[in-house]
Amino acid sequence: xxxxxxxxxxxxxxxxxxxxxxxxxxxxxxxxxxxxxxxxxxxxxxxxxxxxxxxxxxxxxxxxxxxxxxxxxxxxxxxxxxxxxxxxxxxxxxxxxxxxxxxxxxxxxxxxxxxxxxxxxxxxxxxxxxxxxxxxxxxxxxxxxxxxxxxxxxxxxxxxxxxxxxxxxxx
Amino acid sequence: xxxxxxxxxxxxxxxxxxxxxxxxxxxxxxxxxxxxxxxxxxxxxxxxxxxxxxxxxxxxxxxxxxxxxxxxx
Numbered sequence: 001x002x003x004x005x006x007x008x009x010x011x012x013x014x015x016x017x018x019x020x021x022x023x024x025x026x027x028x029x030x031x032x033x034x035x036x037x038x039x040x041x042x043x044x045x046x047x048x049x050x051x052x053x054x055x056x057x058x059x060x061x062x063x064x065x066x067x068x069x070x071x072x073x074x075x076x077x078x079x080x081x082x083x084x085x086x087x088x089x090x091x092x093x094x095x096x097x098x099x100x101x102x103x104x105x106x107x108x109x110x111x112x113x114x115x116x117x118x119x120x121x122x123x124x125x126x127x128x129x130x131x132x133x134x135x136x137x138x139x140x141x142x143x144x145x146x147x148x149x150x151x152x153x154x155x156x157x158x159x160x161x162x163x164x165x166x167x168x169x170x171x
Numbered sequence: 172x173x174x175x176x177x178x179x180x181x182x183x184x185x186x187x188x189x190x191x192x193x194x195x196x197x198x199x200x201x202x203x204x205x206x207x208x209x210x211x212x213x214x215x216x217x218x219x220x221x222x223x224x225x226x227x228x229x230x231x232x233x234x235x236x237x238x239x240x241x242x243x244x
Binding site: 029030032033036037040073074075089090111112113114116117120121130132133134135137139141143147148151152153154155156157158159160161162 | 172173174175176177178180181183184185187190192193194195196197198199200201202204205206208209210212213215216217218219229234237238239240241242
């Protein structure tokens with residue numbers, strides 16, 4: 001299996017981390033969107049402390065908001081038993097077998113579907129690096145704003161659509 | 172959803188794990204599905220799509236039949 005030669009580089013901290021001021025009016029949807037922009041710009045999920053600093057919330061309030069975004073809005077998934085973000089589809093906060101790169105930015109994707117989705121969401125030229133789970137052969141998929149360019153490999157969905165959310169970590 | 176070198180690799184991988192092979196298709200179709208499925212994630216008014224809305228995206232990508240049904244038992 002291909003070993004990534006370079007882990008995601010977080011050198012694009014353009015996401016606005018300045019405190020937003022008044023807190024009681026902050027909607028969950030604003031927090032959700034900021035989490036996504038944080039992923040796009042930095043390649044990683046914000047920590048609860050970073051979310052608290054941005055929105056001037058207490059750690060407990062952040063955890064409540066994140067749990068609501070998970071349990072009610074179905075907007076993200078937390079690492080079991082923690083307030084830390086595991087995934088905000090299509091982004092993964094933890095290393096996976098799908099590395100998406102565009103310029104100096106990089107992201108982890110939950111699966112090949114999500115990897116392509118990240119390229120489309122970011123809207124720039126980029127590539128996905130993974131490896132065949134059986135042979136170990138490195139596979140690369142590249143895309144531009146116009147669509148797919150290089151497309152190595154064939155996609156396999158192991159789980160029927162109705163069961164995709166039964167175990168979010170295996171589809 | 173994983174990416175394999177070939178259909179033979181999929182069959183061997185499933186056999187090793189005693190898994191029934193699922194659905195197989197090319198990256199061009201997955202690109203269409205991925206772009207449509209996630210095109211609203213950076214919208215401020217995002218909400219989880221309903222099952223009929225999600226099913227419509229699968230249908231539009233040509234993914235029909237019981238494997239792709241979000242409601243079949």
